[in-house]
Amino acid sequence: MIIVYVLVFFTGNGSLKPKLGIDLQGGTQVTLTARTPDGKAPSKSQLDKAKQIIEQRVNGLGVSGSEVVTNGDNLVITVPGKDGRQARALGQTARLYVRPVEQVVAATPQKPTTPPPGQTVAQAIAEAKKLRQAPKTAKPDALVAQLAKTDCDPKTVDPLQGNDDPEQYLVACSEDGKExxxxxxxIIDGRDIGDASAGTNPQSLGEWIVNVSFKNKAKDFWPDYTGKNVGKQTAFTLDSRVVSAPQIQGAITTPSTEVSGNFTQATAKDLANVLKYGSLPLSFKSSDAQTISATLGLASLRAGLIAGAIGLVAVLLYALLYYRMLGFLTMLSLIASGVMVYGILVLLGRSIGFTLDLSGIAGLIIGIGMTADSFVVYFERIKDEMREGRSFRSSVPRGWVRARRTIWSGNAVSFIAAAAIYFLAIGQVRGFAFTLGLTTILDLVVVFLVTNPLVVLASRSNFLSRPEVVGLGGVAQVAKERRLAANRSATLEKESAR
Incomplete structure (x- = not known):
């Protein structure tokens, strides 16, 4: 607990509260409009495939509470909070290619241009290809003059974004628009990327990079290519823009490489995520981010928390009346579990973007209820031992041995169910499964490392181990009456034998 709250208070600049989901705090919505090279409407299969890939990217970010829905020929992405950057990154076409660099020059400012009236998307793409692409059989000198005429302003919408022909020469701008x-x-298609992850370059302080590993033919091609082209520049293009153009310093013997650029931690993780789950079958134009209100609102959050608090208080009152001192230990254990859950949710919100929605709160409440079930199993096992005539002190270790198998089994079933729901479901149901699985794990931690040690300590105290203090006076009386009855029965048998 100390470690968790040291991380909460002394690492990062995030809030000390868990992030809330779309249904409780609202979010940011971005509409992606498909852009096809022929200007026709996209097919249903293309939209479904794009939606599937974007949902995989959402899952790759963790349980973020994002939503992806199809609206006609558009995809609508909604993410919690007011930052629309994440939604735009999720909708990135991510058509990555590795291309040899023929020539590079500094970009020159261009006068703003507007498309001719009535020009369609297909016409704009065709015009851009005519100016900035040439067949592989052509001489690249034909495109050299175009280098000084290309508008590299990052704010300008590139008609070729996600629509360039990878088998032809290409005039492309850098991400920052400077080259x-x-x-x-x-020479390598992005579909041959096996995995991608964000990290820092060990050779430079704090520089974020994307580690890419290749598969299929590229797995063997990349080491061979780098060995034969030492000293040459090779560009990594993403959606028709150059993300990185490093110089090959030596043969790379592994089927992997590092993509460097002006990355922050967030942009490196976004790029790794979109590369890992593949390129979209369509290119999209994103709308301005719009803020949407909460679908349920803080009133629902307040109602959910009140319901959970009422249930928790009822459980504690019952435990105190029925188990007395053991009920007090139950209260301490539940408080410890709640404090741990809160701290972990804050850290998960900072690290993987986990957002707490109403279904997640339901998972927490059910999980805490299951923690109380574990206490009941343990205490009832102790009562069983005392009914057989043992003292509270000797009943605790024997009851624990019998109870822990049941506790393990019950929590294992719960965790398997939560895991199955998490991997098979989407959207808010995953949030429910995640919090249920989290509280199930913490149940075991609390019962084994908090509750049982506290009960053992209580059993060693002359005062706390008294049956009337631990709420087991009735059980002790039953055991006493059984012993007396057994003694009387034995005495009668001896007298009758005489």
């Missing part, structure tokens, strides 16, 4: 490149046809 313009002449690139040869692709």
């Amino acid at each position: 313009v490149y002449l690139l040869a046809p692709q």
Whole structure:
């Protein structure tokens, strides 16, 4: 608990409260409009495939509470909070290619241009291809003059975004718009990426990079290519823009590489996520981010918390009346569990973007109820031992041996159910499964490391181990009457034998 709250208070600049989901705090909505090269409406299969990949990217961010829905020919992404950057990143086409660099020059400012009236998306793409692409059989010199004419302003919408022909030469801008490149046809397709992850470069302080590993033919091609092209620049293009263009310093013997650029931690993780789960079958134009209100609101949050608090107080009152001192230990254990859950939720919100919605609160309440069940199993096992005539002190270790198997089994069933729901479901149901699984794990931690040691300590105290103090006076009286009855029976048998 100390470690958790040291991390809460002394690491990061995040809030000391858990992040709330869309249904409780509202969110930011971005509409993605499909852009097809021929200007026709996208097919249903293309939209379904794009939606599936974006949902995988959402899952790759953790339990973030984001939603992806199809609306006609558009995809609508909603993320919790007011930051629309994450939604736009989720909708990135992510068509990555590795291309050799033929030439690179500094970009020159261009006068703002507007598309001709009535020009369609298909016409804009065709015009851009005519100016900035050439077949692999053509001489690249034909495109050199275009280097000085290309508008590399990052604010300008690139018609070729996600629509360039990878088998042709390409004039492309850098991400920051400072350089313009002449690139040869692709040598590696982004579909040959096996995995991608964000990390820091050990050779430079704090520089964020994306580690990419290749599969299929690229797995063997990349080490061979780098060995034969030492000293040459190779560009990694993402959606027709150059993300990174490093110089090959030596042969790379492993089927992996590092993609560097002006990445922050957030942008590196976003890029790794979209590369890991594949490119979209369509390119999209994103709308301005719009803030939407909570679907349920703080009133529902307040009602859920009040319901949980009432249930918790009722459980504690029952435990205190029925188990007395053991009920007091139950209260301490539940408080410890609640404090741990709160701290972990804050940390998860900072690290993986976990958001707490109403279904997640339901999972927490059910999990805490299951923790109380574990206490009941333990205490009833102790009562069983005392009914057989043992003292409270000797009943505790024997009852624990019998109870822990039941506690393990019950929590294992609960965790398996939570895991199955988490991996098979989507949306808010995953949040419910996540919090249920989290509280199930903490139940075992609390029962084994808090409740049982406290009960053992109580059993060693002359005062606390008295049956009337631990709420087991009735059980002790039953055991006493059984012993007396047994003694009387034995005495009668002896007298009758005489």
